[in-house]
Amino acid sequence: MSCGGSDKNKVNCMECGIRKDSLFKDLDDEEIVLAESHIDLQRQCKPGEYVISEQHQAKSSYILASGCVILGTYLEDGSRQIFQLALPGDVIGFGVNKDNGYFAQAISDVKVCVMSNTSLDNLVKNHSAVAMRLIENLAKSNSSYQQYLLSLGRKDARQALAYLIMDVTERLKKQVPGCSLDKSEGCFFPLNQEAMADTLGITKVHVSRVISQFKKEGLIECSHKKLKVLNQEKLGEIGNYAASI
Template sequence: MKISVLGEGTRCRLCHDCTARGFAICAALDKTELRELAQLSRHVRFESGATVFAQANIATSSFSVHAGTLRLYKLLPDSRRQIVGFALPGDFLGLPGLPRHEFSADAIGRVTLCQFSKESFATFAENRPQLLRRMIELAGRELARAQEHMVLLGRRSAEEKIASFLIGWRDRLSGIGRGGEIMPLPMKRLDIADHLGLTIETVSRTFSKLERDGVIQTFASGVVLLDTPRAEALSAGIS
């Protein structure tokens, strides 16, 4: 299946001033290696809604997110959907060792990625323990996040789910230097619902309730946490 690259694929020559540099896998590389890796990669751009890759397809490429947000999701045959995560700048998609994509990924808003052929990336990483360790670290962090999300899905109320999601999103944004008073939520209500194991109506009602209770304030451009301690308590599962 042809992936829908809308932008031009251009060889990346600008790794040294890439904004995602500090938190992506590239953080493990020195200048020379960086230049070498750039030779193997190309920058690709996807417009909002475009599918970067689809579940179960043979994974011939790996990606490092450069800018934008992606939703990563799995579908059941009857089209029930579970969003297993949102990818942000610095996230790596397409771990070596798994021949097929485990989930589908599509762009929420415009997204740019560094694309590598899995094969050449594997050759490049082959004898670079530093890079391999970095990948283990990223995979471990992702795994920890997945396990935390299992607790949310299996054992928490709608209100706790929303609060947890907001706190987690805030932390991820601040982790990539995008923290701020007003927190952008690029994904739609339906995406949030499919991420938290809720329906869109319950998500909407719960946002309304949190707003009524003075915990958050919603804007077209995002959400502000008014009562952070309360949100954090809900998120931690206290009360």
């Protein structure tokens, strides 16, 4: 099911909670107003709804204003392969000129700002700061995808899951307003065990087993969709994770 409601009147880039981490980070107030005029609408999605489906041609780009979205594809046997997690500030769908070849699905309540590819192209041409932020965003996505391939090809399940947990928690800390890994109750962790399994290409049972091991070793705590890394140094060592990546 595709996302439902939308409301142009609710777009307010000036007061947006992710302004400092978005494409418009380096724009002044006057430029922000101009950039906002390029946004067609803001769309709201519920968990399970699709921002982008594999079957439709992409004519727009989406700036994730809040919530979490998974990008992936369905294989011939009906299984799902996830290759990216999008967080607030990330851009989805840019540069796709024909059938998407992947889906983007909300896994929490989500708001996306929708821009036609033509509008975004014009904005990039007229604002070098936006162009640079878009390049940074794409480079970050490329780096994340490279690490994902490495996890599938060279790391065992324990190493791959340690890397995934570290990467997601570090990104949440940087990109989700109000999320702090120092909170005693932990931070909202958007990927359930099924999603982690579909990301790493292993079974849900295997994920559950490794998570239980991590908990017994005092590396993590998790409950009620929240996760806290208790020993970042050790977990990062297991996953060969460098926060600067």
